[in-house]
Amino acid sequence: MTAMCDVAFLLLSFFILATKQKPPEVLSVQTPNSVSSKVAPDKAIVITLTKDGRTFLMLGDDTKKADILADINKTKALGLTDADMQRWKKQQFIGVPLGQIKAVLEGNKELSPATLPGIPTDTTNNEMIDWVKSITNVYAGTDQKELEKMLLIKGDNNALYPSFRQIKDAFKKNEIYKFRIVTNGEAPPAGSELAKSIAAGTGGDENNK
Amino acid sequence: MAELDTSGGGHKKGPGVKKQVKKSTRVDLTPMVDLGFLLITFFVFTTTMSQATAMNMNEPKDSKDEQIKVKESGAMTILLGKSDQVYYYFGQLDPAKLSEQFKSTNFKDIRGIITEKKNNTPEGDLMYVIKSDDESTFKNAIDILDEMTISGVKPGHYAEDKMSGTEQQLIKQTELANGIH
Numbered sequence: 001m002t003a004m005c006d007v008a009f010l011l012l013s014f015f016i017l018a019t020k021q022k023p024p025e026v027l028s029v030q031t032p033n034s035v036s037s038k039v040a041p042d043k044a045i046v047i048t049l050t051k052d053g054r055t056f057l058m059l060g061d062d063t064k065k066a067d068i069l070a071d072i073n074k075t076k077a078l079g080l081t082d083a084d085m086q087r088w089k090k091q092q093f094i095g096v097p098l099g100q101i102k103a104v105l106e107g108n109k110e111l112s113p114a115t116l117p118g119i120p121t122d123t124t125n126n127e128m129i130d131w132v133k134s135i136t137n138v139y140a141g142t143d144q145k146e147l148e149k150m151l152l153i154k155g156d157n158n159a160l161y162p163s164f165r166q167i168k169d170a171f172k173k174n175e176i177y178k179f180r181i182v183t184n185g186e187a188p189p190a191g192s193e194l195a196k197s198i199a200a201g202t203g204g205d206e207n208n209k
Numbered sequence: 210m211a212e213l214d215t216s217g218g219g220h221k222k223g224p225g226v227k228k229q230v231k232k233s234t235r236v237d238l239t240p241m242v243d244l245g246f247l248l249i250t251f252f253v254f255t256t257t258m259s260q261a262t263a264m265n266m267n268e269p270k271d272s273k274d275e276q277i278k279v280k281e282s283g284a285m286t287i288l289l290g291k292s293d294q295v296y297y298y299f300g301q302l303d304p305a306k307l308s309e310q311f312k313s314t315n316f317k318d319i320r321g322i323i324t325e326k327k328n329n330t331p332e333g334d335l336m337y338v339i340k341s342d343d344e345s346t347f348k349n350a351i352d353i354l355d356e357m358t359i360s361g362v363k364p365g366h367y368a369e370d371k372m373s374g375t376e377q378q379l380i381k382q383t384e385l386a387n388g389i390h
Contacts, residue, residue, distance in 0.1 A: 005238055008245040015252035031261065032351040035358055040263040049347060152263060157348035161289070161341040164350060168268060177268045181351060185262035193324065193361030 027056060027093070029156045034183035035194060040152060045135060046182070047128070048093075049155035053163045054118025057094040057131055060150075064138050065089060072134040078102060095119060098127055121166035128170035136174050147176075154182040264351070269368060283334025285326050287319070288372065289353060290380045291344035294387075295319050299326070302375060311379050313387065316352055323360045337367040342380060 027048050043060030050056070059065040069088055073080050076098055080088065084105045095116035096104050120127050139147045151171070155164055171179055188194040281300040288296040297319070298310045314322065327335060337357065341350050357367050 001238055001242075005242050005245065008242055008249060012245050012249050012252070015249060019252060019255070032348040032355075034262065034264045034351060034355045036262045036264040036355075038263050040261040153266075155347040155351075157346060159347040160343065161345045161347060161350055162343050164347045165341075168266075172268055172270075177270060179266050180263040181266055183262050183264050183351065183355075188359055189320075192320070192359045194359045197361060 029154055030158075031154060031182050031184050032157050033186045034181070035186060035188045036183060037185060040180070040182050041150065044150040044152050046152045046154050047167055049153065049159045049163055049167065050118070051156040051158045053160055054095065054116070055121050055128060055163065055167065056116070056118055057128075058092065059094070067138045068134050071137050072098070072130060075134060075137070076130055080105065094131075098130065121163055121170070123166070126166055126170055128167055129173050132170045132174045132176065136176065148178040149180070151176065151179040152182050153179060264355070266354075267364065279336040279338075280334040283330045284336050284338060285323075286338045286340065286376075287323075287353060288376055288380060289339070289341045289345035289349045290384065291342060293346075293349060294384070295353075296380060296383060297322065302379075307379065311383070313383050316349075316356075319353070320356055320360060323356060323362065327360060327362060332366075335362070335366050337362060339367060339369045340372040340376065341369070342372060342377070 027050055029048055029050060045060065046058040048056040048058060059068060066085075066089055069085060072078070073085065078098060078101055080102060084102065087105050088101070093116070095118045097117065097120050100117075119131065135151075136147070153164070153167060171177070188198065284301070285297060285299050290296060293316055294313060295315055296311060296313045298312065300310075302310060323337070326337075339350075339353055354367075
């Protein structure tokens with residue numbers, strides 16, 4: 001009895017400690033599955049595409065967030081004061097059209113992504129282009145490959161294709177041709193070419209190199 | 210385990226001294242173990258092993274003067290429509306036999322078709338052209354790229370393109386005929 005009890009609690013403490021507590025996701029996004037086996041970086045530049053087609057930009061901790069915000073403030077002449085910028089830096093998501101940012105920041109309210117309109121990505125007014133431009137401006141001196149690794153698109157399964165195309169266009173307009181998609185990892189289906197080549201030890205997954 | 214010495218010294222023995230009743234101090238551990246295992250099962254089931262992964266995307270550079278020439282015999286065009294429908298045809302669309310050429314399928318069966326085409330075509334000629342309809346979803350676009358990886362189609366042998374008017378019409382017609390909303 002004692003031994004079993006010990007084992008039970010050892011397991012219990014292991015699982016409690018090993019469980020990584022996910023922060024509650026403000027934007028619920030169901031990502032598609034893929035056979036890719038590379039782990040997505042945590043604190044990157046993530047463009048989130050929700051089910052209802054809204055686009056959000058999240059500049060992670062490891063990115064030059066302050067510089068990017070300052071750059072877009074300058075290039076798009078948003079006229080934000082230092083106090084506005086301080087407030088903007090604290091926002092986790094960017095999800096308002098550029099024209100409304102000043103008003104939103106001066107309102108000084110806690111904004112929940114559920115109600116934000118998202119960054120406009122219409123064919124006539126694709127503000128994602130401006131954002132990607134500012135990001136490339138800030139990262140201009142650094143290795144292009146490093147930037148490519150940080151650019152992630154996290155889309156919902158049910159998001160429609162045109163909104164994804166608009167984001168791709170924004171990248172292409174800024175001469176970024178490589179980026180990454182956040183997916184749910186899954187094993188290659190049994191009997192497929194990929195599964196065979198992995199079993200044969202030839203790697204196979206060309207896309208993951 | 211949890212046990213205290215309750216014998217109380219044990220010196221006074223003999224007549225006149227009341228015998229102390231020994232009470233067991235062993236605690237019944239069963240409920241605690243029950244609870245422990247309940248919690249273990251809970252954590253085992255709630256721990257998700259799946260991790261977010263990143264899939265690489267390579268977009269071609271848009272250059273007008275550099276059109277990729279594709280052999281008709283090696284080309285397969287995959288069209289993604291709404292409600293997870295997949296349409297495909299081989300080579301170029303011939304107005305005379307559209308209905309023969311233009312076929313519809315789904316994501317389950319497309320893998321077999323992709324593999325069959327791959328096995329029947331010399332590797333140098335092979336080219337899959339993927340076109341997404343405005344009503345297809347993000348999942349479709351990622352899934353079909355994933356199918357390419359699964360089927361071992363090498364990068365450079367598939368590309369995305371814009372859908373032509375004829376193709377859009379054909380999809381509309383097929384959707385109407387098949388009753389897909």
